[in-house]
Amino acid sequence: MPVRDAVHPLRGRDDLFGGLRSIAGRAVFVRGTEGLGKSALLTALFTALGATDDVRLVGVRGLRAERALPYGALHQMFGGPVSGGAEAWDRLGSVSAPTVCWVDDAQWVDPESLAALGFAARRLAGVPVGMVLASRSGSDEFDSVELTPLTDSAADLVLRDRGVPAGIRPQLVELGEGNPADLIALAASLTPAQAAGREPVSPILQERLPRYAAELDAMRFDDRLRFLAACMDFSARKATWYAAASPADRRAAHARLASVEEGPDALWHRAMAAAAPSAPLSDALATAPAVDHAAAARQLERAAALTADPSVRATRQLAAADAAWQAGRPGWARLLLSRVDAEPGAVALLHGEIELRDGDPAVATHELGTAAELLPDPAAALLLAGEARRLGGDLHGYRVLARTVPAGDDLAFAHFRGLTSVYAGRHDDAVAPLKDAVDKGMADGDVAGAVWAAEAAFARGQAERAHEYAAAAVSRARPGERHAELPWALVYLSLSAIALDRIPCARAASREGLRAPRNLRLEHLTLLGLASALLGDRVPELDEAAEGIAERGLGRPAAVAAWANACLDLAEDRPDDALSRLEDLASGVSGDQPVIRVLATPQLVEAAVCSGRPERARAALAVFDRWTLAGAEPCWLALSHRCHALTAPDPAVAERRFRLAIEAHRRAGGAGELARTRFAYATLLRRHRRTRDAREQFRDALRGFENVGATRFAERARAGLRATGETVDVPHRSLAGLTPQQDAITRLVASGETNKEIARRLVISHRTVDHHLRNIFTALGVRSRVELARRVAAGE
Numbered sequence: 001m002p003v004r005d006a007v008h009p010l011r012g013r014d015d016l017f018g019g020l021r022s023i024a025g026r027a028v029f030v031r032g033t034e035g036l037g038k039s040a041l042l043t044a045l046f047t048a049l050g051a052t053d054d055v056r057l058v059g060v061r062g063l064r065a066e067r068a069l070p071y072g073a074l075h076q077m078f079g080g081p082v083s084g085g086a087e088a089w090d091r092l093g094s095v096s097a098p099t100v101c102w103v104d105d106a107q108w109v110d111p112e113s114l115a116a117l118g119f120a121a122r123r124l125a126g127v128p129v130g131m132v133l134a135s136r137s138g139s140d141e142f143d144s145v146e147l148t149p150l151t152d153s154a155a156d157l158v159l160r161d162r163g164v165p166a167g168i169r170p171q172l173v174e175l176g177e178g179n180p181a182d183l184i185a186l187a188a189s190l191t192p193a194q195a196a197g198r199e200p201v202s203p204i205l206q207e208r209l210p211r212y213a214a215e216l217d218a219m220r221f222d223d224r225l226r227f228l229a230a231c232m233d234f235s236a237r238k239a240t241w242y243a244a245a246s247p248a249d250r251r252a253a254h255a256r257l258a259s260v261e262e263g264p265d266a267l268w269h270r271a272m273a274a275a276a277p278s279a280p281l282s283d284a285l286a287t288a289p290a291v292d293h294a295a296a297a298r299q300l301e302r303a304a305a306l307t308a309d310p311s312v313r314a315t316r317q318l319a320a321a322d323a324a325w326q327a328g329r330p331g332w333a334r335l336l337l338s339r340v341d342a343e344p345g346a347v348a349l350l351h352g353e354i355e356l357r358d359g360d361p362a363v364a365t366h367e368l369g370t371a372a373e374l375l376p377d378p379a380a381a382l383l384l385a386g387e388a389r390r391l392g393g394d395l396h397g398y399r400v401l402a403r404t405v406p407a408g409d410d411l412a413f414a415h416f417r418g419l420t421s422v423y424a425g426r427h428d429d430a431v432a433p434l435k436d437a438v439d440k441g442m443a444d445g446d447v448a449g450a451v452w453a454a455e456a457a458f459a460r461g462q463a464e465r466a467h468e469y470a471a472a473a474v475s476r477a478r479p480g481e482r483h484a485e486l487p488w489a490l491v492y493l494s495l496s497a498i499a500l501d502r503i504p505c506a507r508a509a510s511r512e513g514l515r516a517p518r519n520l521r522l523e524h525l526t527l528l529g530l531a532s533a534l535l536g537d538r539v540p541e542l543d544e545a546a547e548g549i550a551e552r553g554l555g556r557p558a559a560v561a562a563w564a565n566a567c568l569d570l571a572e573d574r575p576d577d578a579l580s581r582l583e584d585l586a587s588g589v590s591g592d593q594p595v596i597r598v599l600a601t602p603q604l605v606e607a608a609v610c611s612g613r614p615e616r617a618r619a620a621l622a623v624f625d626r627w628t629l630a631g632a633e634p635c636w637l638a639l640s641h642r643c644h645a646l647t648a649p650d651p652a653v654a655e656r657r658f659r660l661a662i663e664a665h666r667r668a669g670g671a672g673e674l675a676r677t678r679f680a681y682a683t684l685l686r687r688h689r690r691t692r693d694a695r696e697q698f699r700d701a702l703r704g705f706e707n708v709g710a711t712r713f714a715e716r717a718r719a720g721l722r723a724t725g726e727t728v729d730v731p732h733r734s735l736a737g738l739t740p741q742q743d744a745i746t747r748l749v750a751s752g753e754t755n756k757e758i759a760r761r762l763v764i765s766h767r768t769v770d771h772h773l774r775n776i777f778t779a780l781g782v783r784s785r786v787e788l789a790r791r792v793a794a795g796e
Contacts, residue, residue, distance in 0.1 A: 013041060027124060030144070032146065085117075092120050097128070103131075103135075156331070228253035250272070297323035303320075348370040364388040399420055414456075415441075415452055434457070439453075463633055484516065493509040510525075559585055640661075645680070662674065682701060695726055
């Protein structure tokens with residue numbers, strides 16, 4: 001049952017919310033502890049459903065006082081007595097209008113009502129009824145969907161939505177521990193001095209939990225300690241109660257557990273029970289093995305608290321911050337770093353890396369520059385500082401930074417020297433240092449070295465080698481190790497795959513890269529958008545990325561997004577818009593992004609030619625040619641020949657260039673770009689009345705577009721074939737008003753495939769399928785997958 005788009009206040013719950021909006025024929029049981037947003041999820045759903053007049057809501061909120069009353073919840077839900085599952089099913093299964101049956105606080109619903117609803121839920125397939133239940137605990141009658149704590153990125157957005165200043169948000173993210181209710185309460189409780197950073201915020205959690213603290217105080221001492229011991233199971237998300245307890249009670253609870261536990265758990269509880277520094281305890285905890293990075297961070301943080309020696313304490317605090325960052329907890333890592341009062345160079349390096357991947361590139365640049373000045377070996381800090389400059393599009397700052405790199409026989413000097421030469425157009429000067437950077441990067445044996453090698457190869461125009469080195473970087477990234485390294489390597493794997501016209505590979509790399517710190521995630525969202533746009537498909541990833549890109553001033557993903565949107569403009573026959581967008585990119589609207597600017601040259605040339613202004617692309621094409629000749633790879637030569645064919649005033653010259661382009665495409669192995677070149681060549685031939693030759697090229701272009709799934713361009717090739725007089729078989733009749741992508745999804749829904757199966761078949765995300773399906777329901781005026789299947793069968 002579709003609903004129109006509605007604004008909802010959920011952060012980090014988009015996938016689940018989107019799934020609930022198309023819930024007809026199934027039941028979803030959402031389980032999560034207090035404050036994780038179950039009721040907010042239902043409220044947002046009701047708000048969205050309220051936008052339609054034909055959706056009926058039937059539901060109940062569980063009451064603790066009526067949990068012992070058999071069928072009490074069903075009586076309240078249906079306004080009369082209901083005595084079993086069969087009768088509940090009769091009430092729901094006989095409806096004709098789309099209906100959502102909902103239950104909130106299901107943990108207080110009587111077992112008989114839950115059993116009856118479970119009976120009905122197992123029979124929903126094929127009827128316009130959906131069921132959604134929210135509970136703190138699971139149920140034997142339903143399979144549960146676990147509502148997990150928010151990620152740090154989503155928690156940061158919750159706080160930003162409530163006007164919390166950026167400087168204070170990391171501390172509140174850490175205190176809130178992913179609980180939306182706690183985060184909202186923390187934001188509401190900030191005093192002006194705390195919001196401005198003039199007063200500490202650590203007491204806020206205690207100040208805002210008087211109810212929890214009062215309930216703890218009302219317990220008998222032994223009961224309180226037993227309850228607090230249970231709260232230490234962090235997977236149960238009872239940390240709010242634990243935080244509300246007094247320090248003395250927490251220590252007593254840990255001491256009790258230490259007396260009954262053994263091994264590492266006993267050591268942890270002894271450390272938490274200690275009220276004063278203890279060298280034996282701190283040393284044992286600091287060296288004890290940890291199950292994961294988060295556990296290591298907790299152990300090191302506590303070990304530091306129990307350490308009396310200032311230098312040793314600082315070392316452990318720094319190690320704890322690094323472990324928190326590797327655990328994917330940037331807010332926690334920043335908080336831990338703020339406590340380190342020694343080793344300023346190492347602190348600045350880690351802080352700079354966190355800001356580069358998950359924060360503000362300008363802050364990253366400052367911190368990494370400071371680290372380079374303070375560390376005895378500045379190479380790593382300088383390379384990351386250069387990355388921060390380029391991410392933000394500050395090429396002038398990159399050149400200034402390059403002049404500070406000490407001359408020597410190392411990776412940093414070779415990398416900076418090579419890239420500055422490329423950016424200045426001195427490609428001959430770049431050859432030796434970039435080759436040196438590749439050799440040194442690959443010899444290092446780590447992930448970062450292979451990524452720097454991939455970037456150096458790409459700067460020389462060697463896309464194939466860049467892809468090889470990026471793949472090596474991905475293979476070096478061990479699971480559970482450096483938090484940002486794998487998604488960073490996947491950026492270059494995806495970008496090089498796009499350059500090589502290997503769109504499925506690019507999509508796969510960037511989908512995997514979405515599990516990344518926020519800045520890297522934004523890069524992968526735009527690369528996913530670009531990969532789809534090159535095939536003529538519009539996906540929601542670009543819209544999702546837009547807000548974060550603008551907020552953080554991320555020039556590189558902004559440039560990729562502009563390139564992707566220009567591709568969509570061309571696919572949707574808006575060459576003037578594409579030309580304007582690409583000229584803005586070339587002028588530095590997104591900062592100076594020379595690599596993206598060069599890569600987008602083929603689209604700039606196409607837009608200029610289709611707009612009747614080929615002269616506006618000649619300067620960019622000259623730069624593209626210089627870069628192309630530096631790498632001399634077939635993928636670039638093919639695109640160069642095609643661009644010159646499109647701009648050639650002499651038909652004979654254009655034809656010769658098209659044939660050279662086709663030959664180079666065959667050597668490069670890019671099916672999609674080969675099809676685009678054949679289509680452009682066929683258009684030229686038809687314009688000059690060479691119908692038979694044009695028909696052959698259109699036919700080959702059609703086959704190529706169909707092979708890569710470029711349905712919009714395939715339809716253009718069919719139209720070209722029809723214009724040459726050839727009858728073209730259409731695979732099926734498209735339902736009116738649907739795009740080719742929507743039509744493909746519609747056919748797969750009608751065949752009985754799930755959204756997950758459709759996503760895998762079409763090489764798109766589950767979210768994209770859901771996005772298209774909502775629009776399909778709206779466009780066709782259908783309310784369920786069953787009704788949609790009937791429309792497809794009828795061919796309406």
